[in-house]
Structure formats: C-alpha cells, structure tokens
Amino acid sequence: MKSTNHITRLLAPAYCLLLWGFGLSSLTVKADNPFENLEVKARIGYSIGGTAPIGIPATIRSIDAFRLTPSVMAGADFALPLKQGWGLMAGLHIENKGMNAEVTTKGYRMEVVKGDSKIEGLFTGHVKQDVTEWMLTLPVEATYAIGEKLTLKAGPYFSLLLHRDFSGIASDGYLRQGDPTGPRINMGTKEGEWATYDFSDDMRRLQMGVNVGADWQLHPHLGLSADLNWGLTGIFRSDFKTVEQTLFPIYGTIGAFYRF
Numbered sequence: 001m002k003s004t005n006h007i008t009r010l011l012a013p014a015y016c017l018l019l020w021g022f023g024l025s026s027l028t029v030k031a032d033n034p035f036e037n038l039e040v041k042a043r044i045g046y047s048i049g050g051t052a053p054i055g056i057p058a059t060i061r062s063i064d065a066f067r068l069t070p071s072v073m074a075g076a077d078f079a080l081p082l083k084q085g086w087g088l089m090a091g092l093h094i095e096n097k098g099m100n101a102e103v104t105t106k107g108y109r110m111e112v113v114k115g116d117s118k119i120e121g122l123f124t125g126h127v128k129q130d131v132t133e134w135m136l137t138l139p140v141e142a143t144y145a146i147g148e149k150l151t152l153k154a155g156p157y158f159s160l161l162l163h164r165d166f167s168g169i170a171s172d173g174y175l176r177q178g179d180p181t182g183p184r185i186n187m188g189t190k191e192g193e194w195a196t197y198d199f200s201d202d203m204r205r206l207q208m209g210v211n212v213g214a215d216w217q218l219h220p221h222l223g224l225s226a227d228l229n230w231g232l233t234g235i236f237r238s239d240f241k242t243v244e245q246t247l248f249p250i251y252g253t254i255g256a257f258y259r260f
Contacts, residue, residue: 125173
C-alpha cells in the first residue's frame with residue numbers, strides 16, 4: 001500500500017498537466033470535427049542510461065565498468081494542438097532498454113548458481129551485470145508549444161515487456177551463505193570457478209513511469225527530440241527480495257521525427 005501511495009504522489013504533477021490540457025480542449029476544438037488539427041509524428045531514437053537504485057548503496061564499493069548497449073526506440077505519436085500553446089499527445093513505441101555494468105561489492109545480498117547448487121547469501125567480490133528489456137510503450141503527455149519550433153512535453157508512460165533479461169556473473173571473491181557468519185564459498189575468475197545468476201523471470205511484465213522532454217521543429221516536416229524517462233516502478237516484482245534495493249530504469253533518449 002505504501003508503494004502504491006508513493007507512485008500516486010509522484011505521478012500527480014503529470015496527471016494535473018493532462019487534466020489541464022483536457023480542460024483547455026473544450027475551449028478550442030471544433031465541435032463538428034475534434035480531430036481536424038491532429039498531427040502524426042513518426043519517431044526514432046537512441047537511449048543512454050541504466051537500471052539502478054536511487055543512490056549508490058554502501059554494499060556497492062565501486063563501479064568498475066559501464067558499457068553502452070544498443071538501446072533504440074521507434075514509434076509514432078498523435079498530437080492534438082489545443083489553445084494558448086497547450087495540447088495533448090499519445091503514441092505507441094517499441095523500444096529496448098539495456099545496460100552492461102561491472103561493480104565491486106562487499107556484503108551484497110545475492111542468489112547465485114555454482115556448479116549444481118543454488119546458494120544465497122552475502123557476496124564480496126566482482127559482479128558483472130547484463131540487463132535487456134524489449135517493450136511496447138504507451139506515452140500519454142501534455143504538451144506546450146513555445147513559438148512555432150519548440151514544444152515541451154510531460155506525462156506518464158506505461159510499458160509492456162516483450163523480452164526481459166537480468167543475468168550475470170559473480171567472481172573473484174566469496175559468498176557468506178545465509179548471513180555474515182555463514183560458511184564461506186569462494187568464487188574464482190575462470191569459468192567453472194565463478195557463479196552465475198539469472199533473475200529474468202522475477203522482472204515485472206508491466207512498468208510505468210514519467211517522461212519529460214522537448215521537440216524541436218527544424219523545418220515543416222523534420223525535427224529533433226530529447227527525452228528523459230524515469231521509471232517509478234522497480235524492474236522486479238514487489239515480492240522479489242533477493243536484490244535488496246529497488247532498481248529503476250532511468251534513460252535519456254535523443255531522437256529525430258518526421259511530422260506528417
């Protein structure tokens with residue numbers, strides 16, 4: 001219940017913008033054809049970001065590597081201009097959010113597979129992490145035009161995951177099984193000596209968050225865009241406790257669009 005209330009509070013500003021936009025629509029859109037001014041924008045984009053907790057926990061001692069992965073987006077938006085610069089926009093995007101990182105941990109709770117055994121405890125050592133999410137995303141945004149070229153936008157988004165992967169390797173360290181005083185299990189640096197983990201089946205199928213961004217119209221048809229997508233639901237189900245911190249997908253997207 002607390003998490004639901006927290007999400008509701010975070011989404012409140014975006015919903016207020018949308019309600020404001022709907023209110024303005026009654027003042028501007030013609031009654032005989034409410035979609036006369038509807039615009040269609042086809043989009044492509046490239047995203048950079050990661051899946052991370054808010055703040056780095058003490059159990060993660062250092063980030064040793066962070067590699068860009070092919071995170072792309074393509075889709076279409078339908079924009080309805082209203083009055084005094086305000087408008088509404090909704091669309092459907094297919095996108096990928098990926099991350100490849102390596103960190104050094106101390107006392108980080110994990111569940112790993114080593115040989116034929118699945119063990120859980122506190123790991124100290126090197127962790128390699130690969131995250132891939134392919135999804136269909138529905139953004140619903142209020143827009144505000146500043147002049148003829150710049151349009152600001154903000155609102156919630158809802159994503160349905162089509163493919164999900166959260167897996168990696170724990171190596172060059174040891175795991176204390178159960179608690180800090182439990183049996184020590186060493187992890188080497190070679191295949192057969194290290195341990196693996198895979199939490200893909202514990203990831204949510206549905207995600208939601210907020211998007212803020214801007215569209216810049218270069219000429220009557222072509223334009224550029226910049227967006228920040230901030231997930232409000234963690235990528236794992238609420239009953240998944242192996243990873244102690246809530247991990248949020250946070251990505252920035254640079255793109256281009258064609259306005260029909």
